[in-house]
Amino acid sequence: GAGVSQSPRYKVAKRGQDVALRCDPISGHVSLFWYQQALGQGPEFLTYFQNEAQLDKSGLPSDRFFAERPEGSVSTLKIQRTQQEDSAVYLCASSLGATSSYNEQFFGPGTRLTVL
């Protein structure tokens, strides 16, 4: 069956450009997560959606980062005025239920962003 998909898989941006990264979660999954993974490090939490509601954005590193999930399915992570330190793999994950109890998170392959 279809898993979590992300596009593009690779993105090269010049410093100062805006980028938009897309995540298609597994159909019917209520929860959606974004993580940032720097080279050689584990993934770090950015933000969490339950349906269309962004319930936790405590991990977003600056106000240049913005995420949305307007219809409770596809999500977009937008980074404005990209900086070199934004270079990383951006991972999206979805899970079936809300987080009142544990639900396995299913991860996409990630988008590798390189800012020159």
Add this chain to the structure above:
Amino acid sequence: DAKTTQPPSMDCAEGRAANLPCNHSTISGNEYVYWYRQIHSQGPQYIIHGLKNNETNEMASLIITEDRKSSTLILPHATLRDTAVYYCIGTGGANNLFFGTGTRLTVIP
């Protein structure tokens, strides 16, 4: 969320059991221990989780000490495809998984 400590790397011979340790001495009573792994250039993959009792599924076994301060993930017959970074995570809520740096397991032919 509990802080976990794992060795940075381990080797295991193909066909042998791989035992990956994790210390989580600050874990609280309602926090689960989760294991994920990440194969090169892929997203993390859920393996198993547990609270107090030992758990087993088709991928692995999880042994949690009685005091819950540490656990061991066991891959009973490691294959080359098990080469990956393995993350031990302690958390009471799944909206913020703290991965840390994990253990890089290399399965040697």
